[in-house]
Amino acid sequence: MKVLDFTKRTDKLVDKLLKLGFHYQSTDKEERPPKPPRLITTWANVMNGVTLQIIDTYDELRDENYKRITIPRKYVRITDDCTNISVTMSVEEFMELEQITNSHGTTFPLPETSNENGLNEN
Numbered sequence: 001m002k003v004l005d006f007t008k009r010t011d012k013l014v015d016k017l018l019k020l021g022f023h024y025q026s027t028d029k030e031e032r033p034p035k036p037p038r039l040i041t042t043w044a045n046v047m048n049g050v051t052l053q054i055i056d057t058y059d060e061l062r063d064e065n066y067k068r069i070t071i072p073r074k075y076v077r078i079t080d081d082c083t084n085i086s087v088t089m090s091v092e093e094f095m096e097l098e099q100i101t102n103s104h105g106t107t108f109p110l111p112e113t114s115n116e117n118g119l120n121e122n
Contacts, residue, residue, distance in 0.1 A: 013054070016095055021045045021108050022052055035060065036070060048108045049081040050100060054091075 022043035031037045038057035044050070059071045076094040079086040083103045101107040 012095065013091060016097075017043050017052065019109065020097070020100060021047065022050075025051075045100075045108065048100070048102050048106055049104070050102055051079045051081055053077045053079075 022045045025042040025044050027039065027041045029037050029039055036058045038055055041054040041056075043052045043054070045052070054074065054076055056072070056074050059073050061069050061071070063069055074091050075088055076091055077086050077088045078094075078100065080103045085103070099107050099109065
């Protein structure tokens with residue numbers, strides 16, 4: 001029996017994006033002849049005005065015999081929608097982020113607060 005279960009996530013990067021409040025927007029393939037195409041996946045945190053792109057690309061270099069070597073590379077570009085200022089970092093660096101502060105001074109996600117006595121105060 002096949003089962004679709006949205007509660008089980010296996011991709012740590014997607015989990016991190018969701019934790020930071022990002023929502024999937026689109027995936028586009030950018031052709032760059034003669035270089036290999038790159039894949040750009042866009043996520044947005046509309047409430048906080050920040051766009052994030054995951055860019056899958058390739059670095060090309062030549063070995064000692066001038067044979068072309070293609071090495072896959074993935075990085076993250078985060079852009080503040082108000083100022084259009086962007087920061088590019090490796091996926092590893094992105095995974096270490098716990099919060100992002102936009103140009104309006106809004107930090108997200110908000111730190112989790114715990115109720116020490118365990119009672120619901122609503």
